[in-house]
């Protein structure tokens with residue numbers, strides 16, 4: 001990861017300047033900071049306002065290989081996600097879940113098929129619009145070596161202290177922040193206060209709540225969480241997913257169970273799709289993921 005790109009941006013933050021495109025670009029890589037960006041914006045790309053997006057997501061027959069002409073990592077993946085619904089994507093390690101997330105955030109372009117937000121091919125959107133429409137929280141969210149308040153204000157530079165606190169409360173991280181001697185002024189990141197993995201993810205959720213995107217993509221932490229953290233995470237997610245399309249790459253049963261639709265991936269393909277009850281009764285791939293010994 002190239003940290004040098006961050007310093008000018010931290011400088012911007014300090015001086016209170018706001019350069020919209022820079023911020024949008026930065027927000028874009030914020031949660032996928034260590035991923036290469038290999039795509040280009042079309043000269044006639046269109047801008048959309050997130051407020052005007054309903055948030056329907058269509059993944060249409062998508063095939064993708066990391067190496068041109070190589071073995072595809074995703075094959076003919078089709079998922080129709082109605083606006084406002086919550087979809088959980090599950091599957092064995094290496095089945096292509098995170099790769100699908102990269103394509104949704106357009107870190108790579110599909111080789112075949114298309115991904116559309118409200119019917120618009122994401123390749124036709126300005127990258128700044130894409131950033132505003134899709135909020136991403138990854139397994140390893142990045143925190144700037146700056147105060148908690150500054151980290152949150154990256155999402156919304158003009159946010160008031162009350163707005164920061166409200167977002168932190170919704171993300172179930174306010175109590176931990178307020179217990180610190182310096183509260184929201186506490187410096188975090190590589191050289192500051194170290195939050196645990198679960199706390200970092202909730203801080204990233206707070207950041208995304210401030211950005212308020214109509215579509216949310218969440219790659220859940222794989223590691224097991226203790227019961228209290230698990231409950232805090234579930235409450236934070238419920239707050240965040242309310243009223244927006246939520247796509248969760250899910251590792252926790254509580255997230256999967258409450259989803260409107262579960263998509264099961266296997267070796268780069270969608271093999272099952274349905275609610276928890278229906279898939280469990282079906283006794284197929286989903287059922288054996290839950291109870292491996294029965295397979």
Ligand SMILES: Nc1ncnc2c1ncn2[C@@H]1O[C@H](COP(=O)(O)OP(=O)(O)OP(=O)(O)O)[C@@H](O)[C@H]1O
Pocket residue numbers: 066073091092093094095096097098099100
């Ligand atoms: N940047 C990359 N370049 C080449 N191959 C990759 C890259 N990232 C992932 N892969 C390969 O693509 C396949 C799918 O990986 P992916 O990370 O999407 O799986 P996943 O379902 O998210 O797994 P997990 O549950 O372990 O997170 C794997 O075979 C992986 O090795």
Ligand SMILES: [Mg+2]
Pocket residue numbers: 097098099
């Ligand atoms: Mg993954």
